[in-house]
Amino acid sequence: MAKYAYPAIFTPEEDGSYSINFPDLKGCYTCGDSLEDGLEMAEDVLALVLYGYETRGEDIPTPSKIKSLKLNNDEFANYVFCDTLEYRKMYNNKAVKKTLSIPEWLNESAMAIGVNFSQVLQEALIEKIK
Structure with missing residues (x-):
């Protein structure tokens, strides 16, 4: 259980929404209706995926350097932060x-x-x- 920061690639969609992908984490992607919503959704999916790694006892991949990511013309990269202990407190409170x-x-x-x-x-x- 820890605090993490991973780079995410944000892809603007034609309708103003965003698709978000974490290239270092298999199956870790989401979307948001706006940039603000996308950032919130990105934090949530990052915490969920890393919580799964922790729960299964799997090695957690090392985050890439943001400058090493290959971006298309309209995409941008940003670090997303999460705290899996806080996530556990909110969603695993049985x-x-x-x-x-x-x-x-x-x-x-x-x-x-x-x-x-x-x-x-x-x-x-x-x-x-x-």
């Missing part, structure tokens, strides 16, 4: 049950003051992975 053990005295003390064990564990894990 609750997972965990069984753990703590000392009995700690359990009794925490229950006496109404501690929400799930919330405490989530907060501690988030702090730990930062």
